[in-house]
Amino acid sequence: MxxxxxxxxxxxxxxxxxxxxxxxxxxxxxxxxxxxxxxxxxxxxxxxxxxxxxxxxxxxxxxxxxxxxxxxxxxxxxxxxxxxxxxxxxxxxxxxxxxxxxxxxxxxAPNGDLSRFIKKGNELKKAFPEEIIWRYFIQICQGLQSLHSNQIIHRDIKPMNIFVGDHDVVKVGDLGIAKMIKEGCAKTQIGTPHYMPPELWMNRPYSFSSDLWALGCLLYELMTYRVPFEAKSMGELRTKVLSGRYRPITPGKYTNDLIMLMQSLLQLNPARRPELDKILALPIVQKHMNGVPVKKAEKAPSEHNxxxxxxxxxxxxxxxxxxxxxxxxxxxxxxxxxxxxxxxxxxxxxxxxxx
Structure with missing residues (x-):
C-alpha cells in the first residue's frame, strides 16, 4: 500500500x-x-x-x-x-x-503527503496496515534524527509535512518554521495547534522533545484517522492537551507495541518522551526495520555543516x-x-x- x-x-x-x-x-x-x-x-x-x-x-x-x-x-x-x-x-x-x-x-514527492492518505483511508473506512505504519514511522524518525543531530527543531511535524516518494520512501519536509538552537531551548510559541505539546500551551521553553509530541500525535492519527485532541475552540483544545487525555485506540486493531510507543511520545512531561536514538534502538523497532532504507544521522556534526x-x-x-x-x-x-x-x-x- x-x-x-x-x-x-x-x-x-x-x-x-x-x-x-x-x-x-x-x-x-x-x-x-x-x-x-x-x-x-x-x-x-x-x-x-x-x-x-x-x-x-x-x-x-x-x-x-x-x-x-x-x-x-x-x-x-x-x-x-x-x-x-x-x-x-x-x-x-x-x-x-x-x-x-x-x-x-x-x-x-510523486505520491503527495500523508494527509492525503489519511483522508482517503478515512473515506474508504480502511485502516492503515500496521506494517506500513511502522515503515513510515521509522523513516520519519530517521529524518527527524538528522534534523536534531544538526540542532534543528522542526516545530511543525504533521501529516501535511510528511511526503511520500517512490517505493514508499518517506521524507520530512517544509522547514518554514524550523529553528536551529545551539544551546538551551526555544521560546517562540509557534506550530499547528493540534500538534503543539503542553509546554508550548503553557508558554514554557521547549526543545527537541516538542517534535516527539507531534510525532506521537501523527502516529495516533495514522491509527485512527483523527487527531488525539479534538476541540471546538482553542481554549478547549488547550485544556484537553494539558490533561493529556485522548480516546483510547480500539483494542485488537493494532499491537500493544505500537500503541505503547505512541503513548510514550504523548507524555505530558517532555523529559519522559524517548529520544530518537533510543526509539530507533528499540527491539520492536529493529524488528520492523527489515526492508526499510536505513541511514543513521551523523553524530555531533561540526557547526560548519x-x-x-x-x-x-x-x-x-x-x-x-x-x-x-x-x-x-x-x-x-x-x-x-x-x-x-x-x-x-x-x-x-x-x-x-x-x-
Missing part, C-alpha cells in the same frame, strides 16, 4: 515590480506542469527542469508582499533545507530571486549572491556563504530578473 510559512531595514530597497514584457527566469529554465498547493507561505508547483528533464517541486513567494519577519523565515527555510542531507528529508536543489519572487527548487545565518542586504536584489549553491546531481554548485553571508562563487550565480 503506497501512502500516499524577514525584518528589512527601514531604508532597505524593495524589489522592483516585474516588467510584464520581461520574461521571467522561471519560465526560461522550467516548465510549470501542475499547481500542487497554495497558501500564506506561497505557491508550490510541479515543474520540469529544461536542462535535465528532471521533475521537481518549486515554491515561490512574493517577497515584496512579505513582512520583514516573513522574509527572514523564507531565507531561514532555504538555509536549513540546504544544510541537511538525508534520504528521509526533502532535498534542496536551488534557490533564486526572480523579480519579486523568491523561488525554492526542491525534491518532488550548517549554513551560517544568511544576512539580508538592504537592497534585496543582492540577496541572490548570498543564497546557498545550486545542488543538482552531477553538477557542481557555487560554494557556501562566508562569515558575512556572501558566496564566493566558483561560477557566477544565475542573474536575477529585475537587476
Amino acid at each position: 503506497a501512502a500516499k510559512g524577514i525584518h528589512f531595514e527601514a531604508d532597505g530597497a524593495e524589489p522592483e515590480d516585474q516588467d510584464a514584457s520581461q520574461q521571467r527566469e522561471l519560465f526560461t529554465r522550467f516548465e510549470v506542469q501542475k499547481l500542487l498547493g497554495k497558501g500564506s507561505y506561497g505557491t508550490v508547483y510541479r515543474v520540469k527542469r529544461l536542462s535535465d528533464g528532471g521533475i521537481y517541486a518549486l515554491k515561490e513567494a512574493d517577497v515584496k508582499k512579505m513582512s520583514q519577519v516573513e522574509r527572514m523565515d523564507a531565507v531561514n527555510e532555504i538555509r536549513l533545507l540546504a544544510s541537511v542531507k538525508h534520504p528521509n528529508v526533502i532535498k534542496y536543489h536551488e534557490a533564486f530571486l526572480d523579480g519579486n519572487q523568491l523561488c525554492i527548487v526542491m525534491e518532488y 550548517v549554513y551560517s545565518t544568511i544576512k539580508i542586504p538592504s537592497d534585496l536584489r543582492l540577496l541572490q549572491g548570498r543564497l546557498p549553491a545550486a545542488e543538482y546531481e552531477g553538477e557542481k554548485g557555487h560554494g557556501k556563504p562566508d562569515a558575512d553571508g556572501v558566496i564566493k562563487a566558483k561560477h557566477a550565480p544565475p542573474a536575477a530578473v529585475g537587476h
Whole structure:
C-alpha cells in the first residue's frame, strides 16, 4: 500500500515590480506542469527542469508582499533545507530571486503527503496496515534524527509535512518554521495547534522533545484517522492537551507495541518522551526495520555543516549572491556563504530578473 510559512531595514530597497514584457527566469529554465498547493507561505508547483528533464517541486513567494519577519523565515527555510542531507528529508536543489519572487527548487514527492492518505483511508473506512505504519514511522524518525543531530527543531511535524516518494520512501519536509538552537531551548510559541505539546500551551521553553509530541500525535492519527485532541475552540483544545487525555485506540486493531510507543511520545512531561536514538534502538523497532532504507544521522556534526545565518542586504536584489549553491546531481554548485553571508562563487550565480 503506497501512502500516499524577514525584518528589512527601514531604508532597505524593495524589489522592483516585474516588467510584464520581461520574461521571467522561471519560465526560461522550467516548465510549470501542475499547481500542487497554495497558501500564506506561497505557491508550490510541479515543474520540469529544461536542462535535465528532471521533475521537481518549486515554491515561490512574493517577497515584496512579505513582512520583514516573513522574509527572514523564507531565507531561514532555504538555509536549513540546504544544510541537511538525508534520504528521509526533502532535498534542496536551488534557490533564486526572480523579480519579486523568491523561488525554492526542491525534491518532488510523486505520491503527495500523508494527509492525503489519511483522508482517503478515512473515506474508504480502511485502516492503515500496521506494517506500513511502522515503515513510515521509522523513516520519519530517521529524518527527524538528522534534523536534531544538526540542532534543528522542526516545530511543525504533521501529516501535511510528511511526503511520500517512490517505493514508499518517506521524507520530512517544509522547514518554514524550523529553528536551529545551539544551546538551551526555544521560546517562540509557534506550530499547528493540534500538534503543539503542553509546554508550548503553557508558554514554557521547549526543545527537541516538542517534535516527539507531534510525532506521537501523527502516529495516533495514522491509527485512527483523527487527531488525539479534538476541540471546538482553542481554549478547549488547550485544556484537553494539558490533561493529556485522548480516546483510547480500539483494542485488537493494532499491537500493544505500537500503541505503547505512541503513548510514550504523548507524555505530558517532555523529559519522559524517548529520544530518537533510543526509539530507533528499540527491539520492536529493529524488528520492523527489515526492508526499510536505513541511514543513521551523523553524530555531533561540526557547526560548519550548517549554513551560517544568511544576512539580508538592504537592497534585496543582492540577496541572490548570498543564497546557498545550486545542488543538482552531477553538477557542481557555487560554494557556501562566508562569515558575512556572501558566496564566493566558483561560477557566477544565475542573474536575477529585475537587476
